[in-house]
Amino acid sequence: MKIGILSINAHTKVLNFASPLHTYAFWKFLKDHGIESTIIDYKPVYYGNYDVKHPLFYHVDHAGKDFKEWKKVLRKWKNLFYEREIRYERFEEFIRKYYKKTDLCYTAERMDSQDPGFDCYICASDVIWKDNADYGFDRGFFLACRQLEGKKKIAYAASRGPRPYSAERAKEFFDYISDIDYLSVREKSLKDYIEQHSKLPVRHVLDPVFFHEKEFYYKMAEPPKQKGYVLIYIVMERSRALVKTAGGFAAHHNLEVIELSEDLKDADIPKGTHHEVIYGIGVEEWLGYMQNAAYIFTNSFHACCFSVIFGKQFFAGARSGDKIDSVLELFGLSGRRVLRDSPGEAIGLDDIDFEEVDAKRRRYVQESSDFILNAIHSLEKGEHQNHRDLVSEEIYLAEDLPEEPLVAAEKKHRLRWLKQKVRDFLEVHD
Numbered sequence: 448m449k450i451g452i453l454s455i456n457a458h459t460k461v462l463n464f465a466s467p468l469h470t471y472a473f474w475k476f477l478k479d480h481g482i483e484s485t486i487i488d489y490k491p492v493y494y495g496n497y498d499v500k501h502p503l504f505y506h507v508d509h510a511g512k513d514f515k516e517w518k519k520v521l522r523k524w525k526n527l528f529y530e531r532e533i534r535y536e537r538f539e540e541f542i543r544k545y546y547k548k549t550d551l552c553y554t555a556e557r558m559d560s561q562d563p564g565f566d567c568y569i570c571a572s573d574v575i576w577k578d579n580a581d582y583g584f585d586r587g588f589f590l591a592c593r594q595l596e597g598k599k600k601i602a603y604a605a606s607r608g609p610r611p612y613s614a615e616r617a618k619e620f621f622d623y624i625s626d627i628d629y630l631s632v633r634e635k636s637l638k639d640y641i642e643q644h645s646k647l648p649v650r651h652v653l654d655p656v657f658f659h660e661k662e663f664y665y666k667m668a669e670p671p672k673q674k675g676y677v678l679i680y681i682v683m684e685r686s687r688a689l690v691k692t693a694g695g696f697a698a699h700h701n702l703e704v705i706e707l708s709e710d711l712k713d714a715d716i717p718k719g720t721h722h723e724v725i726y727g728i729g730v731e732e733w734l735g736y737m738q739n740a741a742y743i744f745t746n747s748f749h750a751c752c753f754s755v756i757f758g759k760q761f762f763a764g765a766r767s768g769d770k771i772d773s774v775l776e777l778f779g780l781s782g783r784r785v786l787r788d789s790p791g792e793a794i795g796l797d798d799i800d801f802e803e804v805d806a807k808r809r810r811y812v813q814e815s816s817d818f819i820l821n822a823i824h825s826l827e828k829g830e831h832q833n834h835r836d837l838v839s840e841e842i843y844l845a846e847d848l849p850e851e852p853l854v855a856a857e858k859k860h861r862l863r864w865l866k867q868k869v870r871d872f873l874e875v876h877d
Contacts, residue, residue, distance in 0.1 A: 448599075448827045450477070450484035451549075451565035453587060455573050457542050458490045458552075460497050462534050463682065464733040465656070465749035466573065471545045473571050473603070473655035475663075480820060486548040487563055492555055492585045500535040503528055523709060530727030537729025545667075555585060558592035567599040567826055569819075572633065572655050574770075577608035578616050589623035599826040600626065603819050604633040604652050609768030614845035621645060621838045628831055629822035631815075634773040646837040652815035654752055654774075657808065661757045670735035671705075678740035679706040681764070682747045688788045689764030693744035694720055695790025696762075700742075707736060744785070748774065755780075755808060758801045762793055777811065778804050 452474060459466040470486055477484050498505040503524035511517040524531065542548070549563060568590045575588035586592055590600045602624065612620055621644065624630060631650040632638050638651045677697040679690055690706070697704045703721040707728070728736075734753070737743060743754050746764040748771050754761035755778055762785045763771050775781045785793055 448567050448823075449565045450482065450567045450569060450823070451487045451563050452484050452569050452571050453487045453489050453590065454571040455491065455575060456486055457488055457538075457546070457548070458494050458499075459538075460494060460499060461683070462499065462531075462538055464730050465747070467538060467541055467546075468730050468734075469572050469654060469656050469749065471541075472659055474547065476655060476658040476816075477819075477823075482820075482823060484547075484569075485565070486546050488548045488550075488552045489587055490552055490554050491587070492582045493579050500532060501528070502531065527709065527726055533727035534729065537727075537732070541730045553587070555587035555592055558587060558594050560594065562594035565598070567601065567823070568595055569601045569603055570605060570627075572604040572606070574606045574608040576605050576620070576637075578610050578612055580610070583616065584619060584623070586623070590627065591623045597831055599628055599829075599831045601629045601631075601819070601822050601826070602627050603631050604654050604815075605631070605637070606633045606770060607637050608770075617644070617845065618843050621842050622835070625835045625838050626833050628826060628829075629818075631818055634770055635776075636769050636773065644839045644842050646839075647834055650818050652818055653777075653811050654749070656749060656752050657756065657812050658816065659756075664734050664753070664756070665738060667731055668734035668738050669731040670739045671732070673703065673705065674739045675741040676703040676705050676739070678736055678743045678745075679704060679708065680737075680743065680745040680747050680750045681706070681708050681710075682745075682750075684746065684766060685710065686746045686764040686766070689744055689746060689762070689785055691788040692762070692764075692785050692790050692793050693742075694722070695788075696742070696744070696793045699790060699794055702741060705736060705740075707733065746771070751775065755804060758805075760798055762796075778807055780804070 452470065454470045454473070455466045456470040457467060474484055474486055496505075503521065506517075506520050506524060511520065551557075551563075553561075553563060570588050570590055575585070578584060590598070624641070625645070625647060630641070630647060631652040632641070633652065633654055635651050638649050641647055641649045677693055677700075679693045681690065694704060698720050704723070706722065706724045707726070708724055709726060710724070725736075737750065737753050737757060737759065740759060743750060743759050743761040744764065745751060745754070745761065746766040748766070751761065751763050751771055751774055753759075755774075761783060763775060763783050765786050772781070772784075775783060780799065782796065783799070
């Protein structure tokens with residue numbers, strides 16, 4: 448049976464280290480169990496014409512609604528221009544080195560007319576089932592394209608992110624997932640949501656990075672020369688309370704602070720602390736920085752996962768949604784949350800007992816492994832089945848309150864004004 452993996456992989460607007468890594472981890476797990484598969488080079492609907500290598504060029508031509516914020520965005524990408532190029536190239540190197548992927552790059556629209564040629568499709572991990580504020584769902588991540596109709600389908604460790612579904616979107620959601628043969632999700636809250644509104648069988652499983660032991664990642668890691676530092680890794684949302692806590696914690700222990708961040712000049716670290724901010728690195732270096740860290744402060748879901756895998760003492764900061772809460776609760780580590788500026792609170796926490804954590808991790812890995820391998824082997828012998836009859840009819844009867852329509856003329860005028868402001872800013876600061 449020819450298997451295609453569809454995930455957030457090569458095309459990530461923020462160049463998130465975990466995106467290409469969790470896809471490779473999943474592919475390698477299947478290969479280690481004698482299952483051949485191919486990663487589908489997939490560009491998400493929200494990707495658009497974004498210039499990943501040079502975000503500055505893109506943002507110059509796409510003015511935002513808030514001019515002051517827009518100036519900050521332009522300034523940030525101007526300062527990061529060359530480091531962003533380095534990071535982009537390192538991501539491309541990782542893809543070339545580790546991926547077995549399709550020659551063609553697919554979108555949902557392309558898969559409406561062109562079949563990638565697999566017997567079974569697996570949508571795998573991360574926030575692939577989110578309701579994007581501008582684009583809605585990405586049908587490709589639901590395996591809901593015309594050329595995939597009737598094909599065998601599995602969802603592994605899917606997540607919906609922090610944005611709840613509207614009643615109208617919920618109808619679409621259940622239409623999509625009821626056509627997937629085997630369902631599994633990464634957060635318990637999504638499992639509960641599906642079970643609340645349907646009788647669809649769904650499993651709560653681990654992110655695929657947990658399928659491998661730390662030695663697997665250490666082999667590909669490129670550690671820095673430094674050792675025994677406090678590592679700060681912040682993604683998507685600035686977490687100043689966590690950064691300040693990490694700085695105070697490092698000062699108390701007389702440790703260097705290394706921050707992997709886009710905010711090169713905005714770090715809030717106590718004076719006198721040896722602090723270095725790094726951006727222009729790839730996946731292998733990212734793993735290396737976690738490998739050599741004594742402590743990790745992060746608001747990244749996957750950095751929390753790797754802290755567990757690597758056996759690192761870590762602290763988790765504020766982040767929208769419940770994905771961090773979900774994984775911490777799973778391992779009995781809910782007490783590792785740092786939601787306010789409180790170095791004393793972090794200093795006072797006992798070290799994590801990884802003997803107990805590892806026992807849970809091995810058990811959950813076995814359960815997650817059993818699910819995906821059994822699903823694949825069952826579909827090798829069976830046929831695709833639609834389960835629309837297992838969805839509650841109440842889903843299709845619910846209605847949302849109407850939204851106020853946008854005033855198109857005002858929006859167009861505002862956009863013209865902002866673009867001119869951006870051009871003026873660039874001329875002054877060139």
